[in-house]
Amino acid sequence: MKPFIIAIISAIIIIFSWNYIYHHYIDDNCTEFINSLEYISVNIDKNSWKNASAELIKIDKKWDNIRYKWSVLLDHHEIDNIDVAMAKLTKNIELKNTPLSYQQIQSLKEFFKLISENEKLTLTNIL
Secondary structure (H helix, E strand, O other), X not given: OHHHHHHHHHHHHHHHHHHHHXXXXXXXXXXXXXXXXXXXXXXXXXXXXXXXXXXXXXXXXHHHHHHHXXXXXXXXXXXXXXXXXXXXXXXXXXXXXXXXXXXXXXHHHHHHHHHHHHOOOOHHHHO
């Protein structure tokens, strides 16, 4: 009976730990990235490429710090998708290419939304 109780308590601890990590780390960071991408989009609308580039540099630095931590928790394919889209966005902003910049911003937002949705502790994700 003791091993069963220990297994149940361990499972509950793991579930609550993952939920805490998700809410306080993954979801918060995804939201911050999406908000920063919105800010870049607004600056592109205003034709303020310097501000868009400065914000992208901030995002890139933050992404460099977070990507290694996330690689322990997440699928590497998702991280690679973000790396590629960030590189494309950087080049498109450098070239001041509005349509392709918007395309990469939208791709990045979707990647972050997908990570946020896929890592939630829901019955769909468990099964």
